[in-house]
Amino acid sequence: NAGVTQTPKFQVLKTGQSMTLQCAQDMNHNSMYWYRQDPGMGLRLIYYSASEGTTDKGEVPNGYNVSRLNKREFSLRLESAAPSQTSVYFCASTEVPSSGANVLTFGAGSRLTVL
Amino acid sequence: KNQVEQSPQSLIILEGKNCTLQCNYTVSPFSNLRWYKQDTGRGPVSLTIMTFSENTKSNGRYTATLDADTKQSSLHITASQLSDSASYICVVRSGGSQGNLIFGKGTKLSVKP
Numbered sequence: 001n002a003g004v005t006q007t008p009k010f011q012v013l014k015t016g017q018s019m020t021l022q023c024a025q026d027m028n029h030n031s032m033y034w035y036r037q038d039p040g041m042g043l044r045l046i047y048y049s050a051s052e053g054t055t056d057k058g059e060v061p062n063g064y065n066v067s068r069l070n071k072r073e074f075s076l077r078l079e080s081a082a083p084s085q086t087s088v089y090f091c092a093s094t095e096v097p098s099s100g101a102n103v104l105t106f107g108a109g110s111r112l113t114v115l
Numbered sequence: 116k117n118q119v120e121q122s123p124q125s126l127i128i129l130e131g132k133n134c135t136l137q138c139n140y141t142v143s144p145f146s147n148l149r150w151y152k153q154d155t156g157r158g159p160v161s162l163t164i165m166t167f168s169e170n171t172k173s174n175g176r177y178t179a180t181l182d183a184d185t186k187q188s189s190l191h192i193t194a195s196q197l198s199d200s201a202s203y204i205c206v207v208r209s210g211g212s213q214g215n216l217i218f219g220k221g222t223k224l225s226v227k228p
Contacts, residue, residue: 111157
């Protein structure tokens with residue numbers, strides 16, 4: 001049972017380059033999320049998808065785009081990477097849109113460095 | 116402003132000892148509070164969830180408490196093990212239709228032999 005799978009685990013980019021972080025879950029969850037985690041800060045929500053076909057901005061969406069490809073997959077794209085986007089990115093999923101006692105299942109994270 | 120504050124920022128204890136981590140929140144309206152454990156290089160994993168009416172909940176050697184009146188929660192770890200070394204994150208969900216999750220910055224626990 002894989003849970004939430006993120007790729008790549010590590011990536012180094014130069015300023016201005018683009019890339020896409022991939023996320024897939026095999027738990028048939030409706031909702032999926034992208035967070036970033038920076039030293040000394042709590043996890044911050046970038047974008048989320050409450051259900052297949054919908055996406056919404058979170059707390060820090062600038063510089064990112066997302067695609068909910070199907071129920072399983074939710075990708076995060078950096079069109080023109082900036083050093084401020086150096087971070088660890090986590091994808092998460094849950095059964096319903098973070099309501100009640102539903103718990104987020106996180107992926108292992110993708111460490112991105114922008115030079 | 117909805118905030119979640121955790122203390123201490125970091126903690127070092129000897130194997131076998133107990134410890135308590137604190138979480139204070141100003142989230143309103145309150146829906147529930149969750150404690151996550153995050154091992155180095157891994158994603159957070161849920162330890163326990165507490166709703167408004169729950170005061171204490173245990174998960175093995177982990178015991179969480181919630182005082183909704185003072186808006187405080189604690190996570191007590193009994194007879195610590197080396198594998199308890201991790202960051203512990205307190206997450207509060209606000210009530211209402213948005214149901215936003217507010218993450219604390221975490222407490223980094225190191226258990227030494």
